[in-house]
Amino acid sequence: MPPDTLQRRVAAMSAFARGVAAEFQDEYSAALEGYREAARLSPPSAQILTRQASCLFELRELDAAREMAERALALDSLQAEAHWVRGISLASRGNLEAAVGPLRRATELGNDRRALHALVNILEQLGRRSELLEPLGALIEAAPSMLRLRERRARLLIELGREAEALKDLQAILATTPDYPGIHERVEALLPLPEKLEARIAFYRELVEQHPGVLDFRWKLVRDLMQGERWDAAEMHLAALEAAEPANPLPMLQRALIAYRQGRTARAFREIGRADSLAPELPLVELWKMRLHFSERQADSALVAAERLLEARPHAVEALRVRAICLLDLGRESEAFRALDAWADQDAEDPQPLALAASLLRRREEWDEGAALMRQAFERAPEDSQLLVDLTLFLGRSGAVEEAEQRLRDFIADHPRDAIALNALGYLLLEHGGELAEARELLERAVEIDPSNPAILDSIGWLWYKEGELGRAEKWLKRAVRQGGQHPEIIAHLARVQTARRRLPEALETIEEGLRHHPRDSGLQTLREELEAEDAREP
Numbered sequence: 001m002p003p004d005t006l007q008r009r010v011a012a013m014s015a016f017a018r019g020v021a022a023e024f025q026d027e028y029s030a031a032l033e034g035y036r037e038a039a040r041l042s043p044p045s046a047q048i049l050t051r052q053a054s055c056l057f058e059l060r061e062l063d064a065a066r067e068m069a070e071r072a073l074a075l076d077s078l079q080a081e082a083h084w085v086r087g088i089s090l091a092s093r094g095n096l097e098a099a100v101g102p103l104r105r106a107t108e109l110g111n112d113r114r115a116l117h118a119l120v121n122i123l124e125q126l127g128r129r130s131e132l133l134e135p136l137g138a139l140i141e142a143a144p145s146m147l148r149l150r151e152r153r154a155r156l157l158i159e160l161g162r163e164a165e166a167l168k169d170l171q172a173i174l175a176t177t178p179d180y181p182g183i184h185e186r187v188e189a190l191l192p193l194p195e196k197l198e199a200r201i202a203f204y205r206e207l208v209e210q211h212p213g214v215l216d217f218r219w220k221l222v223r224d225l226m227q228g229e230r231w232d233a234a235e236m237h238l239a240a241l242e243a244a245e246p247a248n249p250l251p252m253l254q255r256a257l258i259a260y261r262q263g264r265t266a267r268a269f270r271e272i273g274r275a276d277s278l279a280p281e282l283p284l285v286e287l288w289k290m291r292l293h294f295s296e297r298q299a300d301s302a303l304v305a306a307e308r309l310l311e312a313r314p315h316a317v318e319a320l321r322v323r324a325i326c327l328l329d330l331g332r333e334s335e336a337f338r339a340l341d342a343w344a345d346q347d348a349e350d351p352q353p354l355a356l357a358a359s360l361l362r363r364r365e366e367w368d369e370g371a372a373l374m375r376q377a378f379e380r381a382p383e384d385s386q387l388l389v390d391l392t393l394f395l396g397r398s399g400a401v402e403e404a405e406q407r408l409r410d411f412i413a414d415h416p417r418d419a420i421a422l423n424a425l426g427y428l429l430l431e432h433g434g435e436l437a438e439a440r441e442l443l444e445r446a447v448e449i450d451p452s453n454p455a456i457l458d459s460i461g462w463l464w465y466k467e468g469e470l471g472r473a474e475k476w477l478k479r480a481v482r483q484g485g486q487h488p489e490i491i492a493h494l495a496r497v498q499t500a501r502r503r504l505p506e507a508l509e510t511i512e513e514g515l516r517h518h519p520r521d522s523g524l525q526t527l528r529e530e531l532e533a534e535d536a537r538e539p
Contacts, residue, residue, distance in 0.1 A: 012041035019051060028058040046076035053085040060406075062089045080110035088118055092413045096122050107135060113142055117383060121414055132156055145349045147173050147180060148381065154186070177318075200224050208237075215244060222254065231258050249275035253288050260292060268292055283312040290322055299326040317347045324353060333360055351377035351387055358394065367398035385411065385420040392424055401432045419450035427459045430466055439463060454480040458490040465497055473497045488514055488521040495527060499534075507531055 019034025032055040039048045049072035056065035066089035072082040087102035099122055106115035119135045136153045143149065150169045157166035173180050204221035211217060218237050225234035235258060242251040256271035272292060275285050290305035303326040309319040320343040327336035337360055344353035354377035361370035371394035378387045388411055395404035408425040415421060426442035429435060440463060446456045461476030477494040491514030498507035511528045518524060 008041055012038045015041060016048065016051075019055075023051070023055060026058075028055040031055050032059070044075055046072045046079050046082070049075065050079045050082040050085070053082055057085045057089060062092050065089050078109060080106045080112060080115075083109065084112055084115045084118075087115065091118065091122055096126055100126070100128075104135075107138060113139065116142070118414060121383070125417070129156060130160060143349065147177060148383075151180075197224060197228050201228065201230075215241060226254070226258065229261075231262060234258060247278060249278045249282060249285055252278070253284065256288060256292070260295070265292075265296060281312070283309055283316075286312070287316075287318070290319065294322050294326070297329075299329040302326050303330070315346055317343070317350075320346055321353070324356065328356065328360075333363075336360065349380055351380040351384065354380070355387060355390060358390070362394070365397075367394055370394045371398045371400065385415065385418045385424075389420055389424040392428060396428060396432060401428070404428055405432075405434075417449055419446040419453060419456060422446035422449070423453070423456045423459050427462070430459070430463055436463065436466060452483050454483045454487070454490060457483060458487075458493060461497070462493050465493070465500070470497055470501050474501065486514070486517045488518050488524050491518075492523060492527055495531070499531060504531060504534065 015034050015037035017034075019031045019038060022028075022031035022034060032052060035048055035052045035055065039045065039052070042048065049068055053065050053068035053072060056062075056068055065085050069079075069082040069086040069089070072079050073086070076082075083102040083106035087099045087106060090096075090102070091099035100119065103115050103119040103122065106112050107119060116135045116139045120132055120139070123129070123131050123135070133153065133156065136149060136156065140146070140149045140153065150173050154166040154169040154173075157163070157169070170186050201221065201224045204217055204224060207214070207217040208221055218241055222234050222237045222241070225231075225237065235255060238251040238254050238258075242248070245251075252271045252275040256268040256275070259265070259268040259271060269292065272285065272289050275282075276289070279285055286305050286309040290302050290309055293299075293302035293305060302322055306319045306323040306326065309316055310323065313319065320339065324336055324339035324343050327333075327339050337357060340353045340357040340360075344350075344357070347353070354373045358370040358373040358377065361367075361373065371391065374387070374391040374394050378384070378391050381387055388407060392404035392408055395401070395407070405425065405428060408421055408428065411421050412418065412425060422442050423446040426439045426446065429439040429442070443456065443460050443463060446453075447460060450456060457476050457480035461473045461480060464470075464473035464476060474494070474497045477490065477497060480490050481494060491510060495507040495510045495514075498504075498510060508528065508531055511524055511531065514524050515521065515528070
């Protein structure tokens with residue numbers, strides 16, 4: 001080999017830099033060329049081999065990627081990304097057991113969130129549930145605001161019989177996001193470890209009797225009584241707290257909560273009104289007014305309370321969320337879009353504001369812009385298959401069918417029993433000229449996993465329609481509707497099948513029933529007009 005020269009080293013560095021720049025732009029073929037040139041001009045390098053492995057993986061050349069990663073590791077076993085590429089390539093080929101070791105090594109070397117997510121999913125698929133706790137814990141430590149991860153760990157801990165630890169995760173969620181869906185019910189389901197709750201109530205009751213002037217003890221007793229749904233006892237102690245501090249609105253707010261939990265909404269509003277008269281500028285009062293109005297679907301009043309709360313706390317995420325959703329409910333789309341943008345900026349982890357903004361663009365059929373928002377939403381929650389399905393819908397409508405298909409195939413490679421993703425890929429193939437045989441196989445797998453899902457039943461019905469089996473198609477589509485499938489697209493599919501079977505009046509009845517549920521749906525309205533025109537042409 002000729003002696004190394006400065007010119008040769010400079011050329012190698014330049015080629016490597018071109019590879020890095022191309023990879024940064026997601027131009028993996030160009031990046032691979034740069035790295036290969038750098039490899040020809042340089043002594044064997046684990047770093048260059050690792051970069052080639054990463055590009056090969058992105059290009060879905062899985063065997064070549066794994067081989068290149070193994071060559072890199074032979075030179076330097078501390079290349080975390082090479083372990084990642086090797087592990088995920090093995091997993092993509094279905095060799096889950098073999099993938100665990102390299103992915104675990106990748107997490108040890110770099111605490112790579114991709115590797116952690118993949119390791120968690122693979123261990124779950126392998127049924128090695130007790131091993132999930134360590135990578136889940138690392139993910140939570142890396143992204144403490146990702147409440148879905150805490151919720152997932154809590155479910156796992158409950159399955160493993162470690163309820164006390166699960167309760168800590170659920171309480172952490174409750175402390176930061178008290179309106180997190182179902183969180184109160186889940187906490188309460190663990191608290192009636194009745195002996196513990198009763199012991200705590202007895203403990204604080206004794207402290208209150210011994211030190212009646214220490215209001216903190218009474219507040220903690222009220223908290224536990226309310227957790228145990230001991231409403232009468234809680235109200236008695238709240239009356240004592242109000243008598244001790246007549247200018248404090250908090251006892252009234254707590255009584256409002258008790259009344260609401262008991263279904264006495266009118267009394268709840270009266271208590272909040274009393275609290276408001278005592279402290280009209282108190283953000284906590286506005287918070288409870290907002291929550292109560294929002295729970296009752298009183299969008300106008302909830303919006304007013306949210307706006308007032310934001311005057312005092314401009315960055316209150318819950319108020320930003322409520323304001324955006326109320327504006328959506330009120331049909332004030334331009335304002336809602338701005339509100340969703342503010343919510344998304346303030347809460348950089350939650351995909352919901354981006355997904356809701358995309359739904360507004362869907363109504364306007366602005367598919368490219370919607371796809372851009374859904375990409376951002378999915379980046380925030382890459383394990384959420386429903387977000388992926390919504391993203392692929394936008395991609396398909398914007399003409400990026402290949403990207404939609406590849407994203408679904410990649411996701412299914414990591415989550416082979418995700419019925420939502422299987423159904424989405426099957427339906428995508430149906431709608432965009434894919435192989436019907438493959439679509440049928442995907443949909444059969446989906447319905448086996450989730451046999452009552454209306455969306456999957458609809459897809460199977462539409463498959464039979466595509467194959468000309470109209471009787472079978474109608475059977476499956478009616479089953480989808482019976483299972484709660486009132487989505488406009490399911491209704492439209494059923495009506496089209498009935499029309500194809502020359503039962504036009506029945507098809508029109510189906511559409512009218514759909515419009516009772518979705519009176520403003522433009523697709524159903526257009527289909528009704530088409531069928532009415534066809535009906536008028538028939539003799």
